Amino acid sequence: MKKINTFWNWIQDNNQTIKNLINETPKNQKHISFWINKNLSYYCKEIDFMIVFPKSSNGKTELILTANGDTEYFNHVIDLVDNAPQLKNWKFTAFIQPLERIDELMKGIDNPYIFHEITLKASELTFLPVEYHELSHKVDIVVFLKNYNLYCDTKTLQQAIFIIMQDIVGEKSLYQNINFVQLAQVPVNMEGLIKLYDFQLFLDNLNGIELNNYFLKMWETVR
Incomplete structure:
Protein backbone atom coordinates (compact mmCIF):
# COMPACT_ATOMS: atom_id res chain seq x y z
CA MET A 1 0.00 0.00 0.00
CA LYS A 2 2.91 2.30 0.70
CA LYS A 3 4.15 1.98 -2.91
CA ILE A 4 0.66 2.71 -4.21
CA ASN A 5 0.40 5.87 -2.11
CA THR A 6 3.89 6.96 -3.15
CA PHE A 7 2.95 6.74 -6.82
CA TRP A 8 -0.31 8.63 -6.45
CA ASN A 9 1.31 11.29 -4.28
CA TRP A 10 3.80 11.89 -7.09
CA ILE A 11 0.99 12.07 -9.65
CA GLN A 12 -0.88 14.61 -7.53
CA ASP A 13 2.25 16.75 -7.15
CA ASN A 14 2.94 16.68 -10.88
CA ASN A 15 -0.52 16.39 -12.41
CA GLN A 16 -0.49 19.85 -13.99
CA THR A 17 2.85 19.15 -15.68
CA ILE A 18 1.53 15.83 -17.00
CA LYS A 19 -1.69 17.46 -18.22
CA ASN A 20 0.37 19.89 -20.27
CA LEU A 21 2.52 17.12 -21.75
CA ILE A 22 0.91 17.42 -25.19
CA ASN A 23 2.05 21.06 -25.46
CA GLU A 24 5.66 20.35 -24.56
CA THR A 25 8.61 19.96 -26.91
CA PRO A 26 9.48 16.37 -27.90
CA LYS A 27 12.50 16.52 -25.59
CA ASN A 28 10.39 17.57 -22.59
CA GLN A 29 7.69 15.02 -23.45
CA LYS A 30 10.30 12.28 -23.37
CA HIS A 31 11.64 13.58 -20.04
CA ILE A 32 8.20 13.74 -18.39
CA SER A 33 7.20 10.33 -19.74
CA PHE A 34 10.44 8.88 -18.38
CA TRP A 35 9.59 10.05 -14.87
CA ILE A 36 6.02 8.80 -15.04
CA ASN A 37 7.32 5.39 -16.03
CA LYS A 38 10.07 5.55 -13.42
CA ASN A 39 7.64 6.24 -10.59
CA LEU A 40 5.23 3.62 -11.88
CA SER A 41 8.03 1.03 -11.96
CA TYR A 42 8.67 1.61 -8.25
CA TYR A 43 5.24 0.06 -7.71
CA CYS A 44 5.34 -2.58 -10.49
CA LYS A 45 7.76 -2.79 -13.42
CA GLU A 46 5.33 -4.83 -15.52
CA ILE A 47 2.69 -2.08 -15.63
CA ASP A 48 2.65 0.55 -18.36
CA PHE A 49 0.61 3.69 -18.91
CA MET A 50 -1.20 5.59 -21.65
CA ILE A 51 -2.40 9.18 -21.52
CA VAL A 52 -5.49 10.23 -23.46
CA PHE A 53 -5.86 13.98 -23.73
CA PRO A 54 -9.32 15.60 -23.85
CA LYS A 55 -10.76 16.85 -27.12
CA SER A 56 -12.18 19.96 -25.44
CA SER A 57 -10.62 22.42 -22.99
CA ASN A 58 -13.01 21.41 -20.21
CA GLY A 59 -12.62 17.66 -20.73
CA LYS A 60 -10.72 15.23 -18.50
CA THR A 61 -7.24 13.89 -19.11
CA GLU A 62 -7.25 10.11 -18.80
CA LEU A 63 -4.42 8.04 -17.38
CA ILE A 64 -4.79 4.39 -18.41
CA LEU A 65 -2.83 1.75 -16.51
CA THR A 66 -2.22 -1.46 -18.44
CA ALA A 67 -0.66 -4.84 -17.72
CA ASN A 68 -0.03 -5.37 -21.45
CA GLY A 69 -2.25 -8.42 -21.39
CA ASP A 70 -0.28 -10.22 -18.64
CA THR A 71 -3.03 -11.63 -16.40
CA GLU A 72 -0.49 -12.22 -13.62
CA TYR A 73 -0.46 -8.46 -13.03
CA PHE A 74 -4.14 -7.69 -13.53
CA ASN A 75 -4.70 -7.41 -9.77
CA HIS A 76 -1.78 -4.98 -9.51
CA VAL A 77 -3.52 -2.71 -12.01
CA ILE A 78 -6.87 -3.03 -10.25
CA ASP A 79 -5.39 -2.28 -6.81
CA LEU A 80 -3.56 0.75 -8.14
CA VAL A 81 -6.62 2.28 -9.81
CA ASP A 82 -8.89 1.42 -6.87
CA ASN A 83 -6.70 3.63 -4.70
CA ALA A 84 -6.42 6.52 -7.15
CA PRO A 85 -7.11 10.00 -5.74
CA GLN A 86 -9.98 12.21 -6.82
CA LEU A 87 -8.36 14.86 -8.98
CA LYS A 88 -10.27 17.55 -10.84
CA ASN A 89 -10.18 17.07 -14.61
CA TRP A 90 -8.53 13.65 -14.31
CA LYS A 91 -9.83 10.15 -15.02
CA PHE A 92 -7.90 7.03 -13.96
CA THR A 93 -8.72 3.82 -15.80
CA ALA A 94 -7.71 0.20 -15.29
CA PHE A 95 -6.84 -1.55 -18.57
CA ILE A 96 -7.23 -0.48 -22.18
CA GLN A 97 -10.96 -0.23 -22.82
CA PRO A 98 -12.85 -1.25 -25.97
CA LEU A 99 -13.49 1.52 -28.47
CA GLU A 100 -17.04 2.81 -28.49
CA ARG A 101 -17.62 2.59 -32.22
Whole structure:
Protein backbone atom coordinates (compact mmCIF):
# COMPACT_ATOMS: atom_id res chain seq x y z
CA MET A 1 0.00 0.00 0.00
CA LYS A 2 2.91 2.30 0.70
CA LYS A 3 4.15 1.98 -2.91
CA ILE A 4 0.66 2.71 -4.21
CA ASN A 5 0.40 5.87 -2.11
CA THR A 6 3.89 6.96 -3.15
CA PHE A 7 2.95 6.74 -6.82
CA TRP A 8 -0.31 8.63 -6.45
CA ASN A 9 1.31 11.29 -4.28
CA TRP A 10 3.80 11.89 -7.09
CA ILE A 11 0.99 12.07 -9.65
CA GLN A 12 -0.88 14.61 -7.53
CA ASP A 13 2.25 16.75 -7.15
CA ASN A 14 2.94 16.68 -10.88
CA ASN A 15 -0.52 16.39 -12.41
CA GLN A 16 -0.49 19.85 -13.99
CA THR A 17 2.85 19.15 -15.68
CA ILE A 18 1.53 15.83 -17.00
CA LYS A 19 -1.69 17.46 -18.22
CA ASN A 20 0.37 19.89 -20.27
CA LEU A 21 2.52 17.12 -21.75
CA ILE A 22 0.91 17.42 -25.19
CA ASN A 23 2.05 21.06 -25.46
CA GLU A 24 5.66 20.35 -24.56
CA THR A 25 8.61 19.96 -26.91
CA PRO A 26 9.48 16.37 -27.90
CA LYS A 27 12.50 16.52 -25.59
CA ASN A 28 10.39 17.57 -22.59
CA GLN A 29 7.69 15.02 -23.45
CA LYS A 30 10.30 12.28 -23.37
CA HIS A 31 11.64 13.58 -20.04
CA ILE A 32 8.20 13.74 -18.39
CA SER A 33 7.20 10.33 -19.74
CA PHE A 34 10.44 8.88 -18.38
CA TRP A 35 9.59 10.05 -14.87
CA ILE A 36 6.02 8.80 -15.04
CA ASN A 37 7.32 5.39 -16.03
CA LYS A 38 10.07 5.55 -13.42
CA ASN A 39 7.64 6.24 -10.59
CA LEU A 40 5.23 3.62 -11.88
CA SER A 41 8.03 1.03 -11.96
CA TYR A 42 8.67 1.61 -8.25
CA TYR A 43 5.24 0.06 -7.71
CA CYS A 44 5.34 -2.58 -10.49
CA LYS A 45 7.76 -2.79 -13.42
CA GLU A 46 5.33 -4.83 -15.52
CA ILE A 47 2.69 -2.08 -15.63
CA ASP A 48 2.65 0.55 -18.36
CA PHE A 49 0.61 3.69 -18.91
CA MET A 50 -1.20 5.59 -21.65
CA ILE A 51 -2.40 9.18 -21.52
CA VAL A 52 -5.49 10.23 -23.46
CA PHE A 53 -5.86 13.98 -23.73
CA PRO A 54 -9.32 15.60 -23.85
CA LYS A 55 -10.76 16.85 -27.12
CA SER A 56 -12.18 19.96 -25.44
CA SER A 57 -10.62 22.42 -22.99
CA ASN A 58 -13.01 21.41 -20.21
CA GLY A 59 -12.62 17.66 -20.73
CA LYS A 60 -10.72 15.23 -18.50
CA THR A 61 -7.24 13.89 -19.11
CA GLU A 62 -7.25 10.11 -18.80
CA LEU A 63 -4.42 8.04 -17.38
CA ILE A 64 -4.79 4.39 -18.41
CA LEU A 65 -2.83 1.75 -16.51
CA THR A 66 -2.22 -1.46 -18.44
CA ALA A 67 -0.66 -4.84 -17.72
CA ASN A 68 -0.03 -5.37 -21.45
CA GLY A 69 -2.25 -8.42 -21.39
CA ASP A 70 -0.28 -10.22 -18.64
CA THR A 71 -3.03 -11.63 -16.40
CA GLU A 72 -0.49 -12.22 -13.62
CA TYR A 73 -0.46 -8.46 -13.03
CA PHE A 74 -4.14 -7.69 -13.53
CA ASN A 75 -4.70 -7.41 -9.77
CA HIS A 76 -1.78 -4.98 -9.51
CA VAL A 77 -3.52 -2.71 -12.01
CA ILE A 78 -6.87 -3.03 -10.25
CA ASP A 79 -5.39 -2.28 -6.81
CA LEU A 80 -3.56 0.75 -8.14
CA VAL A 81 -6.62 2.28 -9.81
CA ASP A 82 -8.89 1.42 -6.87
CA ASN A 83 -6.70 3.63 -4.70
CA ALA A 84 -6.42 6.52 -7.15
CA PRO A 85 -7.11 10.00 -5.74
CA GLN A 86 -9.98 12.21 -6.82
CA LEU A 87 -8.36 14.86 -8.98
CA LYS A 88 -10.27 17.55 -10.84
CA ASN A 89 -10.18 17.07 -14.61
CA TRP A 90 -8.53 13.65 -14.31
CA LYS A 91 -9.83 10.15 -15.02
CA PHE A 92 -7.90 7.03 -13.96
CA THR A 93 -8.72 3.82 -15.80
CA ALA A 94 -7.71 0.20 -15.29
CA PHE A 95 -6.84 -1.55 -18.57
CA ILE A 96 -7.23 -0.48 -22.18
CA GLN A 97 -10.96 -0.23 -22.82
CA PRO A 98 -12.85 -1.25 -25.97
CA LEU A 99 -13.49 1.52 -28.47
CA GLU A 100 -17.04 2.81 -28.49
CA ARG A 101 -17.62 2.59 -32.22
CA ILE A 102 -19.55 -0.62 -32.77
CA ASP A 103 -22.05 1.25 -34.97
CA GLU A 104 -19.25 2.16 -37.38
CA LEU A 105 -18.07 -1.45 -37.48
CA MET A 106 -21.57 -2.76 -38.12
CA LYS A 107 -22.04 -0.29 -40.99
CA GLY A 108 -18.57 -1.04 -42.39
CA ILE A 109 -17.57 2.63 -42.31
CA ASP A 110 -14.67 2.19 -39.88
CA ASN A 111 -11.24 3.49 -40.80
CA PRO A 112 -8.70 0.81 -41.76
CA TYR A 113 -5.71 -0.11 -39.62
CA ILE A 114 -2.42 0.28 -41.48
CA PHE A 115 0.61 -1.69 -40.31
CA HIS A 116 3.52 -1.25 -42.70
CA GLU A 117 2.36 -3.06 -45.86
CA ILE A 118 -0.73 -4.55 -44.18
CA THR A 119 -4.13 -2.84 -44.31
CA LEU A 120 -7.04 -4.31 -42.34
CA LYS A 121 -10.60 -3.25 -41.55
CA ALA A 122 -11.95 -4.49 -38.24
CA SER A 123 -15.47 -4.65 -39.69
CA GLU A 124 -14.33 -7.26 -42.24
CA LEU A 125 -12.76 -9.66 -39.74
CA THR A 126 -14.68 -12.79 -38.77
CA PHE A 127 -13.88 -15.59 -36.37
CA LEU A 128 -14.86 -19.09 -35.42
CA PRO A 129 -14.39 -20.67 -31.97
CA VAL A 130 -12.43 -23.92 -32.06
CA GLU A 131 -12.14 -25.12 -28.48
CA TYR A 132 -13.31 -24.11 -25.02
CA HIS A 133 -11.00 -24.81 -22.07
CA GLU A 134 -13.19 -25.53 -19.07
CA LEU A 135 -10.46 -25.06 -16.45
CA SER A 136 -9.30 -21.64 -17.66
CA HIS A 137 -12.66 -20.65 -19.21
CA LYS A 138 -10.74 -19.46 -22.27
CA VAL A 139 -11.33 -20.17 -25.92
CA ASP A 140 -9.18 -20.93 -28.94
CA ILE A 141 -10.39 -19.11 -32.04
CA VAL A 142 -9.59 -18.80 -35.71
CA VAL A 143 -9.67 -15.28 -37.15
CA PHE A 144 -10.38 -15.18 -40.88
CA LEU A 145 -8.89 -12.57 -43.23
CA LYS A 146 -9.78 -11.89 -46.84
CA ASN A 147 -6.14 -11.47 -47.84
CA TYR A 148 -4.47 -13.97 -45.51
CA ASN A 149 -2.94 -15.86 -48.45
CA LEU A 150 -1.40 -12.58 -49.59
CA TYR A 151 -0.04 -11.51 -46.20
CA CYS A 152 0.83 -14.97 -44.84
CA ASP A 153 1.32 -15.53 -41.11
CA THR A 154 3.94 -12.93 -40.22
CA LYS A 155 4.70 -11.52 -36.79
CA THR A 156 3.44 -8.13 -37.93
CA LEU A 157 0.12 -9.63 -39.00
CA GLN A 158 -0.32 -11.43 -35.69
CA GLN A 159 0.45 -8.25 -33.75
CA ALA A 160 -1.97 -6.30 -35.94
CA ILE A 161 -4.80 -8.75 -35.19
CA PHE A 162 -4.20 -8.55 -31.45
CA ILE A 163 -4.20 -4.74 -31.54
CA ILE A 164 -7.53 -4.76 -33.39
CA MET A 165 -9.00 -7.36 -31.03
CA GLN A 166 -7.90 -5.36 -28.02
CA ASP A 167 -9.57 -2.26 -29.47
CA ILE A 168 -12.78 -4.22 -30.00
CA VAL A 169 -13.13 -6.11 -26.70
CA GLY A 170 -10.68 -4.34 -24.39
CA GLU A 171 -7.49 -5.58 -22.76
CA LYS A 172 -9.03 -7.40 -19.81
CA SER A 173 -11.66 -9.32 -21.77
CA LEU A 174 -9.22 -10.24 -24.52
CA TYR A 175 -6.64 -11.84 -22.29
CA GLN A 176 -9.09 -13.35 -19.82
CA ASN A 177 -11.17 -15.07 -22.50
CA ILE A 178 -8.84 -15.94 -25.38
CA ASN A 179 -6.25 -18.68 -25.07
CA PHE A 180 -4.99 -19.02 -28.64
CA VAL A 181 -5.58 -17.24 -31.94
CA GLN A 182 -5.00 -18.91 -35.29
CA LEU A 183 -5.17 -16.93 -38.55
CA ALA A 184 -6.62 -18.29 -41.78
CA GLN A 185 -7.99 -17.34 -45.18
CA VAL A 186 -11.74 -16.71 -45.33
CA PRO A 187 -13.27 -20.03 -46.49
CA VAL A 188 -15.55 -20.41 -49.48
CA ASN A 189 -18.34 -21.48 -47.15
CA MET A 190 -18.78 -18.52 -44.81
CA GLU A 191 -21.88 -19.90 -43.08
CA GLY A 192 -21.61 -19.66 -39.32
CA LEU A 193 -18.68 -17.25 -39.22
CA ILE A 194 -19.07 -14.55 -36.58
CA LYS A 195 -18.07 -10.92 -36.92
CA LEU A 196 -15.12 -10.18 -34.67
CA TYR A 197 -16.90 -7.16 -33.20
CA ASP A 198 -19.53 -9.60 -31.85
CA PHE A 199 -16.99 -11.60 -29.84
CA GLN A 200 -18.05 -10.24 -26.44
CA LEU A 201 -21.71 -10.75 -27.30
CA PHE A 202 -20.89 -14.32 -28.29
CA LEU A 203 -19.27 -15.02 -24.91
CA ASP A 204 -22.06 -13.36 -22.98
CA ASN A 205 -24.71 -15.56 -24.55
CA LEU A 206 -23.10 -18.99 -24.32
CA ASN A 207 -22.01 -21.08 -21.37
CA GLY A 208 -19.21 -23.64 -21.40
CA ILE A 209 -21.26 -26.69 -22.41
CA GLU A 210 -22.97 -24.86 -25.23
CA LEU A 211 -19.64 -23.49 -26.40
CA ASN A 212 -18.13 -26.95 -26.82
CA ASN A 213 -21.14 -28.22 -28.77
CA TYR A 214 -21.16 -25.07 -30.89
CA PHE A 215 -17.45 -25.35 -31.65
CA LEU A 216 -17.71 -28.94 -32.86
CA LYS A 217 -20.70 -28.15 -35.08
CA MET A 218 -19.45 -24.90 -36.62
CA TRP A 219 -15.84 -25.93 -37.10
CA GLU A 220 -16.98 -28.89 -39.20
CA THR A 221 -18.78 -26.50 -41.59
CA VAL A 222 -15.61 -24.76 -42.74
CA ARG A 223 -12.92 -27.43 -42.51
